[in-house]
Amino acid sequence: MRLVELLRLSLETFRTHRMRSFLTALGIIIGVMTVIAIVSLIQGMNYEVEKQISSLGSNTIFIQKFAFGMGRLDWDEINKRPNFTMDDALAISQLPTIEKVAPSRSRSIGKVTWRSNKVTNVDMSGSTPALAEVGNYTVETGRFINSDDSLRRNQVCVIGGYIVDNLFPYETPLGKRLVLDGKSYLVVGVLARKGSFLGQSQDNVVVVPITSFEKDFAPGRGFGELMYSIAVAAMPKKGVPIEKAIDDVRELMRRRHKLGYDKPDDFGISTQDTIRDIYRNITRVAYIVMIAVAAISLLVGGIGIMNIMLVAVAERTREIGLRKALGATNQDVLWQFLLEAVMLSLVGGAIGVALGLGIAKVVELAAHLKAAAPLWTILVGVGFSAGVGIFFGIYPASRAARLNPIQALRYE
């Protein structure tokens, strides 16, 4: 019998058993939907995070009291580590393999005001002119902080676009005096916009000279001090492999901290790659969880399909006997029931893909995340559901095919 006829035959069930078919396909629908939704969201997240990580600069080394990483951090031990000092930053900058160093301290400040306008929860960094290059900051108008500002502890600042929008909707911010948590600072420059990350504006920032930061904003002792201790961003000289520069920095800092050869580092060094690795670890976990969820629901869905197909074979025993009497071969019967199982799971898979894409779209709109389902996820979703149909449909179908026509015709 031709394939078209078999397909028509297998679709018959959907017409006659709508509710039953839907419930049977539900497991497959949920499984495929979950996979598609999660993959598109992770892909969207990857895109955003990769953009963010790339903006750090592939060649920048971050030296802090602790390295970025996964797992538990021993805060008590980290608390006992020596703070980075400006002298450390200076020493690093004098290494022959290092081009530039930007020490910085940062914290969040409660509010920034100009006249009656205000912005809250602003990220403030105190740093040196080198930050412009090392930290990938571009000045749009005015100038960045300079060495004179650092030297004289000038109360000047460079602000991000979000602050401009909120404090100076109608006039130029340059030359205006802002109040940063009670201290008056002169705006000397505006930074080029970086956009938002996961719905959070990255332009809600203020950069001031690190010396002025020390004087006006240094947090007190305790956890704050730990978090906001000086972090050093360093750029290796052109042509120097980043690993070589990292080794030099490590050796220098161990010497400065007088660490014995058997003692572990009491500081952390991270690069763009370590940050990327952390992120990859997180998404790997997400993928494993997703695969487990999908596998379980496809398994449950498949068992549901096998069950309903066994019911269908039993219900239609007489039909099978009749078809055989009229000339259907065992193979005709096998294909009829196998295709029915495959169509059930395939239609389930297709509905799952559609719902998954729908969920991804909703989350995209709600969370400002660029959700993207690559074509392969759709193919894998549909392919796997067809595979489930074949795997769990083959047994009921072969049972139908092997029925003895006489006994099948007598079946009540």
Added chain:
Amino acid sequence: MLIRTDNITKTYMAGTVAVVALDGVTVDIGKGEYVALMGPSGSGKSTLMHLLGCLDTPTSGRYWFNDRDISTLDDIELAHLRNREIGFVFQSFNLLPRLSARANVQLPMLYAGMPVRERQARAAELLEMVGLKDRMTHNPNELSGGEMQRVAIARAFANRPSVVLADEPTGNLDSKTGVEIMRIFGSLAEKGNTIILVTHDQAVAGHARRIIHLADGKIVT
């Protein structure tokens, strides 16, 4: 000879007991014959019909259909033989409930791989032959018992088989409708079709031109 059997037997296992349903049946049926297989229940007439219809194979003995030895055929060849050469009419009609009369009649042609247009035209022709021209699109549940059996007869003749086997074709019908059905078989036999009726009813068997009596798995006359 269309049908020739040589001393065929059929033994079933009912639990651990062997039941002899057919005990050495030798019968010849020629092209164009209208035959009734008669006998009380348990006489083996249904078993013989299943064997003649190639739904089953004998335990021993030989069966030639159109001079082909059935025991040499595999499952696929038997299915093809049933499809092209044999038509079945059952006591309980055995129509597929979700298909229209016309679609039911098309089933054997579907398995024969006939193109759709040809199939539909042939089905319409067959339904007209049994007087159901205006019932073609009806589903079985919209048809009376007599009408359903007429659809089944149309279906049995779909692929122009060499023989049609009818198993108690009037068993589920009232006597008036039964007579109508037997009239259709009569006229089809007159046109040269080979028909084998299986029945326990003397009145039904009386329509056939030859009666074979079975008892205890043996031919008695």
